[in-house]
Amino acid sequence: MLEELIIENYTNSAGSTQDIHLSYQWFGRKASEAPIILVNHALTGNSLVTGSNGWWKDLIGKNKCIDIDKFCILAFNIPGNGFKGHEDQFFENYREFKLKDIAQIQLIALEKLKIDKLFAIIGGSIGGALAWELAVQKPDLAEHVIPIASDYKSTDWLVANCRIQDHILNNSSNPVHDARMHAMTFYRTPQSLAQKFEGKRNSQDQGFEVENWLLHHGEKLKNRFTLASYKLMNHLLMTIDISHSSGNYLEAASKIKGEVHIVTVNSDLFFLAEENWNTYVELSLLKPNISIHEIKSIHGHDAFLIETDQLNRFLKPIFQLTTQGYENNTSRSVWAR
Incomplete structure (x- = not known):
């Protein structure tokens, strides 16, 4: 409770x-x-x-x-x-x-x-x-x-990535969605994505499966996390x-x-x-x-x-x-x- x-x-x-x-x-x-x-x-x-x-x-x-x-x-x-x-x-x-x-x-x-x-x-x-x-x-x-x-x-590398996140959150027309897509690229590695997707394309639209995965995570977080929350949590990482x-x-x-x-x-x-x-x-x-x-x-x-x-x-x-x-x-x- x-x-x-x-x-x-x-x-x-x-x-x-x-x-x-x-x-x-x-x-x-x-x-x-x-x-x-x-x-x-x-x-x-x-x-x-x-x-x-x-x-x-x-x-x-x-x-x-x-x-x-x-x-x-x-x-x-x-x-x-x-x-x-x-x-x-x-x-x-x-x-x-x-x-x-x-x-x-x-x-x-x-x-x-x-x-x-x-x-x-x-x-x-x-x-x-x-x-x-x-x-x-x-x-x-x-x-x-x-x-x-x-x-x-907070290292320079961490601050750099979080500053990009903050910029997206304050300037994008779809901020939580777009910031999450960017974040997923440094939460994983090139090797992780290569193992998961193997360069495969979607059979319907021929788009890369990795693109669909990023879009999915962006949409998923947008539906359960607010812009105010994301701004705060991302900012705290820089402090x-x-x-x-x-x-x-x-x-x-x-x-x-x-x-x-x-x-x-x-x-x-x-x-x-x-x-x-x-x-x-x-x-x-x-x-x-x-x-x-x-x-x-x-x-x-x-x-x-x-x-x-x-x-x-x-x-x-x-x-x-x-x-x-x-x-x-x-x-x-x-x-x-």
């Missing part, structure tokens, strides 16, 4: 103040009975992370890697993502918000929910960047921080910066108390594997409890949603714990391992 909190008089990075409507969902066991995992969604995702229509149901569910019979799952909607309303709350001022604002809003919400400790924060793409940001803003928040197909900074403008990313990341488990994709053209490996090597000199896993795939950025067998194999050891005795512990900060 979708629930909602109102964060009153929140002042964003640009100094503007407004009330923020933050919706969220619970899955699995009660928060008082089991370790809590915060799941952050990707750009067009939402808080529906499991169940028959859950976008991460291959990872989260009964007897899955993240077992809802053992854990309590909390999933926030990034305010303005349009899931069940309030998509226009940042319509006019979406450029005033940064990803660090979203983290601050979530931290306020956790305080309102009386949650001071998480077993894990996990997210893919922008959700992984948000996991980094949350962990930097509150270094002792989570035992495990798991950013997947992500980064703790990933755990250093908060200082440029000292490693110093900021080294303060995280919990274990950091980076998961990268070798063919990712959006959040490059090279950047993640550099982060791992450099950060491991400052922080001992850090690891990295690499998904091997031809499918690029979307591999974190496609290669679920590999992802499950990497993450399973993290979530193999016993919750026996947790019900008798009054503190949400401690659980049995």
